[in-house]
Amino acid sequence: MNVPKSIPDIPSTPIFKYYLYSIFAWGGFHMPVDILLLRDRGLSFGEIGIVVAAGTGAMLVAQIPSGYLADRIGRRRTLMLSAGLMTLGALLFGIVGTFAAFIAAQATFTLGIAFKAGVSDAWLYDTLADQGREDEFAHVSGRARFALLVVLGLTSIAGGYLGTIDYGIAYLATALFTACGLLIAFSLPEPGKAKEEDTLRVSDAIALIRKDFLRPSIRQVVLSLGLFFGAITALNAIYIQPASVAVGVPEAHLGWFFALLTGVGAIASYYAGAIEKRVSTEQWLFFVTGGLGVVFVTALIVPVFILAGFVLARAVHRITQSIAGQYINDRVGTAGRATVLSTVAMVYSVFSIPIRIGAGQMGNTIPPETAGALVGGLVLLPTLYIGSWILKRRWSSQSEKPTEFVPEGE
Incomplete structure (x- = not known):
């Protein structure tokens, strides 16, 4: 045994x-x-x-x-x-x-x-x-x-x-x-x-990006994560304070609410490894982020639900960071690992810029709690994206082993 x-x-x-x-x-x-x-x-x-x-x-x-x-x-x-x-x-x-x-x-x-x-x-x-x-x-x-x-x-x-x-x-x-x-x-x-x-060499780095990052098993997940992280970071940067006040949290109590968010994020990070052992990456991206999106959509009808969305988003964000890191590292060879991981980080940044700009413009025309709920609801997009990919490929039953990169000329 x-x-x-x-x-x-x-x-x-x-x-x-x-x-x-x-x-x-x-x-x-x-x-x-x-x-x-x-x-x-x-x-x-x-x-x-x-x-x-x-x-x-x-x-x-x-x-x-x-x-x-x-x-x-x-x-x-x-x-x-x-x-x-x-x-x-x-x-x-x-x-x-x-x-x-x-x-x-x-x-x-x-x-x-x-x-x-x-x-x-x-x-x-x-x-x-x-x-x-x-x-x-x-x-x-x-x-x-x-x-x-x-x-x-x-x-x-x-x-x-x-x-x-x-x-x-x-x-x-x-x-x-x-x-x-x-x-x-x-x-x-x-x-x-x-x-x-x-x-x-530089040519090696370019080949690494083509070989590892462009593989469907990495590319599809990274694109889904880019949408997810882009929505969550825009939500954190713009709407937590004004939306919380709009649904009834006194400004004097915002510090305590932020302390709650930090505590939830810390606890979620602490148990992220245990969760990663029990839930596959595709299951997490499809079911958990999808559930989070539903909470924010519900906040469009019951605005106070956005507070629950902020708390859940902080926990899901921290756990997703660890699950994503394990998933991508397991599929990248040792040689050039930092190059590929930095490329992934850059993709996340590219997604975050237009989402932040759009989220900010949204707040100029509609109430902050409504804008925040709509931005939070964007996490449904990676759920739909990864779901369509699961239907095409049953990759939850496949285990892709990392391959070592051999520089040119060797």
Whole structure:
């Protein structure tokens, strides 16, 4: 009789360091006061929009090159570069005061995020593979997100108090946190399975994207996830506050509601690995995200239901991140893993931009609770998309093994 492998309660040293890196790689003190700082330094809302757009542009431009760089020079060095750029960007936010300088600060900080997107997942998966534990990726990444969300909740509260002294101090505190993340990244070992990848050429990277990303088993899921993440991030960025107030939540109680959302997200992340073991990716994308969409559609009739939608969306979002990471990593070979994962992250960003623009314009003409329900209802689109694909291919009964990429000339 086969005995299922248990998940060790005590993480190995590299995984423990990964937990620490996940906690310190973001900071979070600035999150409650970022827009307030820009307004305090004299920027108009139009200028703030340009600053935010500069960050989005930097993210899109850097995501695929960041994955290629990680495959070329190593995961650890790229994560160090990420933490260094975020530290520099946070420092700039804390001390500069001109429109052009804030664009530079935003671009620098967002480049740091881009150099981490996909690369940290690639480091984790390859490190677990070195230990023969790659099937635990969703479990470990979910626990890391749980720890991050708990710390983000605490640092956000602290940042709010620091902002009452000076908004710039909150950014300087974030810079101190991410500097600690840089030191932790320096101590991370380079995964053994990734050490041989420092000869990856640009032509190799292009071939990788064609081979792995364009396969139906990855492409269909990534497109579905792009629609899902695009709708959820637009909902989080624009409508949680105004829609909650519109259906009766007092403004003074919004902080408690956000604390509830953070707590739900943390708990969901903690159990994401266990859920991934019991539910297939296609089942999750079809049934669970579909159910979430139904809740938001119901909110069009009973507006207060949108509060339940916000809570469920936070849980589903966090679990989906871990399930998607496990699914994609299992179908990508070690060579060039970071390049493919960064391409996936870029696709998510491409989806989010038009959805955010459309969601914002929607709020100019209809009440926020109605607009929020419609945006949330967009998660039904990936449900329909993945459902049509399931009808064409019974891929839930297939297990596609990852194939290693052989660079040209070898």
